[in-house]
Amino acid sequence: MIYQGNNEVSEKGKVDKPTLIFYILFVLLGWLNIYAASFDLENATGLFDLSTRAGMQLVWIGTSFLLAFALLKIDTGFYETYAFLFYLVGIVLLIVTLIVAQDINGSRSWLIIGPVRLQPAEFMKFIIALALAKVFNSYTFRLMERKNLLLISAIILLPVFLVIAQSETGTALVYLSFILVLYREGLPGGFLFMGIAAIIYFILGIRFSDTQMGALSVGEFVTVILIIIFSAAMIWNYIKRLNTSLILLFSVGALFLVAFVVSLFSVKIDWGIVAIIALAFTALYLLFYFIRYRKRTYLYIFLFLIGSFAFVESAEYVFYNVLQPHQQMRIKVTLGMEQDLSGAGYHVGQSKIAIGSGGLTGKGFLNGTQTKLKYVPEQDTDFIFCTIGEEHGFIGATLVLILMMFFVLRLLRLAERQTTMFGRTYGYGVASVFLFHIMVNIGMVIGIMPVIGIPLPFFSYGGSSLWGFTILLFIFLRIDKSRKRN
Amino acid sequence: MNSNSNPLSRRRYVIAAVIVIIILVYVGQLFKLQLMSPQYRDYADSNAFLRRTLYPARGAIYDRNGKLLVYNRPTYDVMMVVREMKQFDTLDFCRTLDIDMERFHALNADMRDRRKNPGYSSYTPQLFMSQLNVEEYGLLQEKLYKFPGIYIQGRTERQYNYSNMGLILGYVAEVDKNKMAADPYYMRGDYVGKSGIELSHEEDLRGEKGVEILLRDAHGRVQGKYEDGAHDKAPVSGKDLTLGIDIDLQAYGEQLMHNKVGAIVMIDPKTGEILCMVSAPTYDPVLLTGKSSDFSDNYRQLVNNPFKPLINRAIAGTYPPGSTFKPAQGLVFLQEGIITPQTLYSCYGGYPPLGGRPACHPHGSPLALQAALATSCNSYFCYGLNAMLNNRSKYESVTAAFDVWRDYMVKLGYGYPLGVDLPSEKGRFIPNSKFYTNFFKTDRWNAHRIISIAIGQGEILATPLQIANMGAMIANRGYYYTPHVVKERKGAALESTYTTRHDSGINREYFELTVEGMADAVTMGTCRGINLSPLVEVCGKTGTSQNPHGDDHSVFMGFAPKDDPQVAIAVLVENGRFGATNAVPIARLMLQKFFRGEIPESDQWLETSIINRAILPHVYTRNLPVNKPSNR
Incomplete structure (x- = not known):
């Protein structure tokens, strides 16, 4: 070079x-x-x-x-x-x-x-x-x-x-x-992207950790949606298959639409569960493409998805149990929570x-x-x-x-x-x-x-x-x- | 390769773009803060939030029987925010506070002087004048609306139920600049312990300051608590302390020591709790409270008093222990096998090898250790020390032997501060072999050159607390607990140093023998004056400590009862001559008081005689004010 x-x-x-x-x-x-x-x-x-x-x-x-x-x-x-x-x-x-x-x-x-x-x-x-x-x-x-x-x-x-x-x-x-x-x-830019993604997950996860949407908190719900969007974007960016990416997004969108329509008939919908189903669907979708096309990149995106979700789930624990009270307080003040x-x-x-x-x-x-x-x-x-x-x-x-x-x-x-x-x-x-x-x-x-x-x-x-x-x-x-x- | 075709080279634009975006976001935030948020200007005009400190109550102090010794009384400080003082009627203000214009200007100058008040700011409340009493507070409070910029801050002041033990309780005063610099907890005008328990237990007693956030309007008037006090922090009161000291015993001891210089220490040997600690002369703790002007006058008088009432002689006095040192000698000689309980030494009115020096008094001869303790024979212990230091089959050299001896003395509590929970305790002095090697400029010195240390004279120095602690050690037959004045801290355990047993490393049987010797001293020896049988069997040892400041000091060390001892005692009267003359009768009265709670009629003549005795060593007044008497 x-x-x-x-x-x-x-x-x-x-x-x-x-x-x-x-x-x-x-x-x-x-x-x-x-x-x-x-x-x-x-x-x-x-x-x-x-x-x-x-x-x-x-x-x-x-x-x-x-x-x-x-x-x-x-x-x-x-x-x-x-x-x-x-x-x-x-x-x-x-x-x-x-x-x-x-x-x-x-x-x-x-x-x-x-x-x-x-x-x-x-x-x-x-x-x-x-x-x-x-x-x-x-x-x-x-x-x-x-x-x-x-x-x-x-x-x-x-x-x-x-x-x-x-x-x-x-x-x-x-x-x-x-x-x-x-x-x-x-x-690789992916490292930087993951770093930024982690910061975004952390901020959203902590900022909106106090209100629940069924099984997930609002923060978790939003980050799960973000993980799905990031995954779709990575398929487009790294594998250059816009169609595969769009099919994924439309499927997830359809799932939410169905849930919304059902909720109109006064059926109580647990939006947290819906988000988890959407995430699971995305994971299976990636695995399916990996097995079918034997393309490693799908596996990496799959791992990114799993890792991201694990990070979101553990971020709250780390925040409340590892950080010292004054550090927690400084972050909460910055996020406008306190x-x-x-x-x-x-x-x-x-x-x-x-x-x-x-x-x-x-x-x-x-x-x-x-x-x-x-x-x-x-x-x-x-x-x-x-x-x-x-x-x-x-x-x-x-x-x-x-x-x-x-x-x-x-x-x-x-x-x-x-x-x-x-x-x-x-x-x-x-x-x-x-x-x-x-x-x-x-x-x-x-x-x-x-x-x-x-x-x-x-x-x-x-x-x-x-x-x-x-x-x-x-x-x-x-x-x-x-x-x-x- | 051209840089533009290098894919990594394109990353420079990504980085540049990130920088520009960050700056734009920041400009956006500035735009929001400075142009879209008019409330900040209002906040700034009034500085909407006023943080007011809430002072916790300082912990109270009780005696061992739950009698309240020290508590708090509210007082009020005048605080001033200079920026807010507009249309201020200074004359009226001075009249309300009952001060003249001169004083007003002096206080004002003090407040603004950054050397005296490093945290001065004209925008925040500053201490103008401290300690208004309730009446003065009432007068000012009524007129407060007339004086913009003046606030009243509530505080507390120490109050005392007894006029005793000023030296142990210590005093509180306004924090000084160094303390403020060292510990950010303190602000100007805060009160902090300066001596005694108030200093050593400052962190227990002070509690934790709270804070209250008030909202002010554009004119600086307080509108109330911000968000109903959701952000306030309540103050945490200081911990109450219970002392091991019995205030009645303490007061009685101070009465007996009236017009004398010296100390009385009584310890519960089972726990190490100090039952009384008299240092004479002492002062009434109330002298060191009140407005700063009264405080400084009284303080100056106490400092200038030739008898030095601000020194706690019980823990910082410098005295040769005299014959009270002998039991420790006997114990070491026995433990090291230098003598046996049957070993006899003869005495012909003095130590024969040195031509009858040090001198002794008439008693039977030759005699064994038990009798030597009872009669306080000087020669016996000189022989013992000589035998130990000259024992070349056991110790390699005189210096080796001496350092073994010294290690025992340290284990018995001499030579270093014992660690009592009071400031400025002294360890006083036990020499080591190096000291003498330097002193004689050779390491081939012999026992005879230092023989007087065997009888607690010479280079040996101890505090009355160490002497009393030795009494407790013998009472316990071989161990002690570090003496301490504070028995309980409310809401916290006692520090482990005060519950740890310190062992002497000397066999119990040798202590039993020593106890017998000290019992004989009371029944038929040198301190018959303290024989309280049949009430209680007392063990004791007198001391007559020679010193370069005039008459000998009168010393007594003892404990009672002989079996299952409840109290160990040391009494020292400066220039009180023979131990039996002053120290023994004072100890007798203290033990009467301790065991009976009162003085029987048969001893009342003695009480009167002691109280009326004045023994004021002229060492303190001689040479005044030219030369300070040298210590040694």
């Missing part, structure tokens, strides 16, 4: 300017919003006061710029050569942290060396991206070989478990975003009030009342987007969102123009991490994702996270700068 970059003309050996401009813009906007978020009307402090969060962030920004400059000076070969060594050091640091770290607000992820507090998990992001890139770069690498899949899974999952043990579940989820890299490099104003829902509720009260144009810089202390928690770290929404309104918040979108798209474009596998997979790794952070953080603040405490890149207050993101991005810019051109 020889890949050639698209022959985009670019200045040789220059750092990609648009990305650099995005970076500087985000960091400065972040700084202003941190100032606004912790601004105190009674004791106004300057933007540069080092005793304030804004002043400290300026220190982090300054050091990040130095870091970025230094990273651009290092030869690309360095990252490639030492990728595995970095990985080893990273894993050792995570283990050491796990052993020596003190409990800070329930998390054991901070390494304290004298006056410096570091979170090794933040730096693991670029380390995993480098290690993955190095693996992909090997000449004989084929992703779908079992040995390679195991290696890739191990590289991603080992730090995931270590970081979960440090009680930083949010950061562990970030590592899982590298699946996007695998998808780009040849992981308000929980004295716990998780309070934060999201206040966050929505803050953003919602911003209106079209916002209340103006430093004029937000909700985000100034105490109403919105973590207003200068994880909930920094609130300040933007409140003070700059729909226009400001949308602008930031659109800018972030173009930033990630730009990263994809840079990744695609790499001439080495190393460069491209690292680039995709960088884009995945940023995309995941933006999606989860802003999604949480505007109330469509559960509360998962991860920062908004370049905006949230914090040295470790800013340094981590700077390193992640600038290694990529360095690789991009020295790519071979046609």
Whole structure:
């Protein structure tokens, strides 16, 4: 698989300017919003006061710029050569942290060396991206070989478990975003589809688990219908037999129609049983085609159907028995099942009030009342987007969102123009991490994702996270700068 | 191969499309929140939800007979939301609270000072002034409608039925900044245990705060509970505690120790429950309650008092145990086979090998262990220690022998804190061989250089609690339960450390012999003053502890009755001279009180005499205020 970059003309050996401009813009906007978020009307402090969060962030920004400059000076070969060594050091640091770290607000992820507090998990992001890139770069690498899949899974999952043990579940989820890299490099789309299907089943199953439709809950009923539709769609997509697929859908539709007509004669119909019959029919239909045509794909779709149903049935059990109460609560709040104003829902509720009260144009810089202390928690770290929404309104918040979108798209474009596998997979790794952070953080603040405490890149207050993101991005810019051109 | 013909390369468009879709969905949500939901603006104007903390009642404390010692009385805090204070009549407000403008501004400045109040915000209720009583609350409540932004927060304050045992109960006070930073449970204005049981059992006593969510209108006025309180969390009251302490015994002990410095500890040997723990001087717990101004005045006075009434001498006092250390010595020598019950040593008014030092008093000679305990012979135990440390057939070196000795002392409860459920217990000191090797700068020292430790002097230091615990150990013939003041926690079992037996590793028969020696001391030896027969057969050991602060300390350790003991006791009177002079009569009166519940007429002259005795060591007042007397 020889890949050639698209022959985009670019200045040789220059750092990609648009990305650099995005970076500087985000960091400065972040700084202003941190100032606004912790601004105190009674004791106004300057933007540069080092005793304030804004002043400290300026220190982090300054050091990040130095870091970025230094990273651009290092030869690309360095990252490639030492990728595995970095990985080893990273894993050792995570283990050491796990052993020596003190409990800070329930998390054991901070390494304290004298006056410096570091979170090794933040730096693991670029380390995993480098290690993955190095693996992909090997000449004989084929992703779908079992040995390679195991290696890739191990590289991603080992730090995931270590970081979960440090009680930083949010950061562990970030590592899982590298699946996007695998998808780009040849992981069958079916995997991704199954992942998405599982999320949809889970959400529907839990959201509508409290009302019954005969033998099934409303959630189960809807997911069973979805499983049948997915199966029909897969027959069409993978076997290219539209007729077979349509016959299945019509049969199931007919079954429901008959049931409906019967119910008009005041016969009580258990719709749950009807759905189960429809599902069983679909399963038999698939088995029949498998035996008749000896086509393996039918068997796979059959297994997908059985697996999906088993997943739906077990999801509820897992939700209520495996997840901890506060995690259940966060998900329920997100799904709109609970308000929980004295716990998780309070934060999201206040966050929505803050953003919602911003209106079209916002209340103006430093004029937000909700985000100034105490109403919105973590207003200068994880909930920094609130300040933007409140003070700059729909226009400001949308602008930031659109800018972030173009930033990630730009990263994809840079990744695609790499001439080495190393460069491209690292680039995709960088884009995945940023995309995941933006999606989860802003999604949480505007109330469509559960509360998962991860920062908004370049905006949230914090040295470790800013340094981590700077390193992640600038290694990529360095690789991009020295790519071979046609 | 061209990239566009590579099927995987097309996936970049799928990924890009997903990104664009996510952003569009988010913009859609922003659109909904910011442009289609006018209620959020209203909520924000009033910040519709007001979270009000509901404070639980702190647990009450009872004595062992169910007498209520500590309970709660309601008080009220004035809370202020600075943002809401418009058209505020400060003068009227000050008049209502009975404070002047100066005080108003000082309180206001304190509230806004982020160093003192890290959680300050002008949008949420902040503590302005604490602890209004019911009358003041009534006055303010009537006029509350005139003062927008002022709220009243109900709380409770500690109340005491007895003026005793301030040191054991401890006090509660407003939480400080460090505690708030360390434990997010606490907010400014919260009360937290600072010493005594209030501190050691803080988590039992404090309960769990509740929360109430109120709905406010656009003017900030409370409209009622949000969804009829469906989201509220009720506070959980603190656990009530029952102490092992008998308040009558405790009060009587404090009365006897009036104008003296020292401690009385009584333990039920069967359970380790502390029946009374007197440390003199002490203070009335009510002094450390009330408004913060009264509190700090009283606190300053107690801190500056030269007799240091804030130190619980029963668990933190530093005393050489003196002759009360001898039973432990006899036990170790017997167990290690250094002596037998029949071994005789002679005494000629002092320890002969060192020319009659340490000195002794007249008694028969030569004598065996039982008689040596009864007469408190110094020479006997010096011989014993010398024989043990010089026994090269049993121990390789003097340091090895000494460390065996030390391990026994630790097992007998000396040298480390026993683990009583009170803060700031001290372990005091039992040296190990390294200590002497460093001290003499050689490991070839011998028993004679450290001989005074055999009689509880020299480097040996113990607390009165450890001495009483040794009494309990002998009473039980070889084991003890960790002494503890809290006997029961309502709704929770006692921690297992207080129900675990600690064994001495010394044979029961040797304890029986020791008991006989201590019984003889009462019937015909050094502490005849505590002979309560025929009421009860008492066993005891006096101590006269030499110290560098003036007259000897008067010490007594004992238990009663001899068979099936119900109480172990230690009494220590600083500078009270011979054990028999002060410690023995005080112990006698305490045992009378314990067994009879009252003092018989025949002993009332003694009671009067003891109560009227003033023994105030001038070590505490000498040198004031220039030099602090050194400890050693």
